[in-house]
Amino acid sequence: MRSPPLSWDSKKGSRLSAALFLFCIGKLTTIAVILWSGMVRYRVLPSSIATALLCALLLVFSAQAVSAQPGEHSQTRPVPPAAVPAPFSVNASSQSAASSVEFIGADQMKESDKLLAADAESSIAEHARLSYFDLTQGRWSYQQIACRALPNHLFLQYTRNSGTGDVTVFSASVPRNNQGRVRIIPILRRGYSLFSPAPINALTISAFNHIRNEEPAANSASWLGTALCYAALAGRQPKLPSPPDEGSGTKPVVAVTPTMEVSQRGSEVIRFADENAAAKPMEWSMTFTRKGRLIKATHAPAPVISGRPVPQATGDAKTWTVPGAAASQP
Numbered sequence: 001m002r003s004p005p006l007s008w009d010s011k012k013g014s015r016l017s018a019a020l021f022l023f024c025i026g027k028l029t030t031i032a033v034i035l036w037s038g039m040v041r042y043r044v045l046p047s048s049i050a051t052a053l054l055c056a057l058l059l060v061f062s063a064q065a066v067s068a069q070p071g072e073h074s075q076t077r078p079v080p081p082a083a084v085p086a087p088f089s090v091n092a093s094s095q096s097a098a099s100s101v102e103f104i105g106a107d108q109m110k111e112s113d114k115l116l117a118a119d120a121e122s123s124i125a126e127h128a129r130l131s132y133f134d135l136t137q138g139r140w141s142y143q144q145i146a147c148r149a150l151p152n153h154l155f156l157q158y159t160r161n162s163g164t165g166d167v168t169v170f171s172a173s174v175p176r177n178n179q180g181r182v183r184i185i186p187i188l189r190r191g192y193s194l195f196s197p198a199p200i201n202a203l204t205i206s207a208f209n210h211i212r213n214e215e216p217a218a219n220s221a222s223w224l225g226t227a228l229c230y231a232a233l234a235g236r237q238p239k240l241p242s243p244p245d246e247g248s249g250t251k252p253v254v255a256v257t258p259t260m261e262v263s264q265r266g267s268e269v270i271r272f273a274d275e276n277a278a279a280k281p282m283e284w285s286m287t288f289t290r291k292g293r294l295i296k297a298t299h300a301p302a303p304v305i306s307g308r309p310v311p312q313a314t315g316d317a318k319t320w321t322v323p324g325a326a327a328s329q330p
Contacts, residue, residue, distance in 0.1 A: 087292035088223035088260065088268055099224040099258075101232045102146040103157075109144050116154050117142075120174040123182045128158070131184045133170050138162060145171070145232045149225030152176050152215045155233060165191045171233045173211050180214035183207045187235035199234040199284075199299050208233060209293050223260045227270045227286050230297065238284075239276035252304040254281045266290035273302040280304075 109117070125135045138160045145155035154174040161167050171185040185207050187198045198204050208230055231238040241254040256273035263269070268288045275281045283302035287295050 087288060087290065088221060088226070088270075099222055099228065100148060101225075101228045101238060103232075103237060104144040104146055106142055106144070113144060113154055116174060116176065117144075117156060120154075120172075120182055124156070124158075124172045124174070124184075127182050127184045128170060128172070131170065131186050132189060133158070133168065133184070133186070138168075142172075145229075147225070147229040147232065149222045149229050150211065150215050152179060153211060155229075157232075157235075162190075167191050169235055171235070173207070173233070175214055180211075183210060185233050199231070199236070200297055201234075204230075204234050205294050205297060212292060212294075223268065223270050224258050224272065227272060227284065230286060230294070231274060231284055231299075234297075236274060236282075237276050238272075238274040241273050241275040241281065252306045255303045255305045256281075256283050267295075274299075 106114075106117075128135055135158070140158055140160045142156045142158045145157055147153070147155055152175065154176060156172045156174065157169065158172060159167065159169050168189050168191075169187040171187060173180075173183040173185070175181065185198065185204050186201075187193075193201070196202075212226070228238050240258065241256075254273045254275060256271065258272040259270075261269040261271075267290065270286045270288070271283065273281050273283050281302040281304065282299045285296075285298045287297075289295060
């Protein structure tokens with residue numbers, strides 16, 4: 001790799017030139033005084049002549065170096081423009097309306113959603129069988145995942161509870177208006193994940209990307225609502241932490257707020273905390289490309305902040321007796 005050319009520091013060059021100038025002026029003044037006084041008539045010491053010539057050369061060199069442009073060999077790079085957020089917008093109006101997920105029991109669903117679920121029952125059973133879920137065995141129930149960020153789909157979560165440690169769960173996606181196809185997202189089979197945990201499973205990410213492709217771009221503009229939908233389809237019931245109030249006392253507070261980071265390359269990273277997790281609050285992180293494809297999803301225990309009450313000052317002054325002070329008094 002070719003090294004960049006050496007550049008002259010204008011400040012250092014100015015200081016060096018001034019020092020050389022003063023040194024040479026002193027030498028030339030000494031020679032002039034010797035010649036004028038007649039101490040060495042018509043004879044100048046060879047060392048003095050050599051010093052004068054050297055000063056002249058150094059002054060020429062320093063003048064050329066200082067006169068050189070300081071940015072002559074510098075390399076400049078234009079500052080790239082700020083990345084425009086994509087695929088999600090930071091417009092507040094598109095966030096508040098869709099930044100929530102609700103779970104609705106089968107008997108509380110709208111009539112139109114009940115009819116759509118009934119029409120898709122055979123298709124759901126067929127696709128579930130391909131993922132090793134048999135709806136003909138055991139007692140199954142389902143509830144609706146109302147996801148406002150993806151309104152072009154009906155989401156259902158099927159559960160078969162055969163006792164402690166024997167729970168089977170999967171999510172089903174049914175497109176509205178026949179714009180897409182039924183998809184199955186495995187979560188648990190008899191208490192165990194089929195492959196890796198559903199939140200970080202490649203099958204979950206792939207199914208979610210297909211679902212988003214079947215949605216109009218304007219429908220899935222809410223970044224927080226989209227992230228909550230993913231967590232719900234992966235088997236969670238996400239709930240954002242409530243702001244702490246004055247009466248919370250020493251109750252731990254989740255130190256994560258919903259954020260979206262936009263990188264210079266255009267990718268977007270969404271983070272939020274779920275306080276509805278079974279053991280402890282969990283922090284979710286999802287990375288999307290500019291084209292809206294989810295490429296990575298993680299979840300880990302969220303950091304919390306624990307408070308400690310500060311004792312209230314009473315205002316009473318405290319005094320201590322110094323040992324030996326009484327004996328020293330006259």
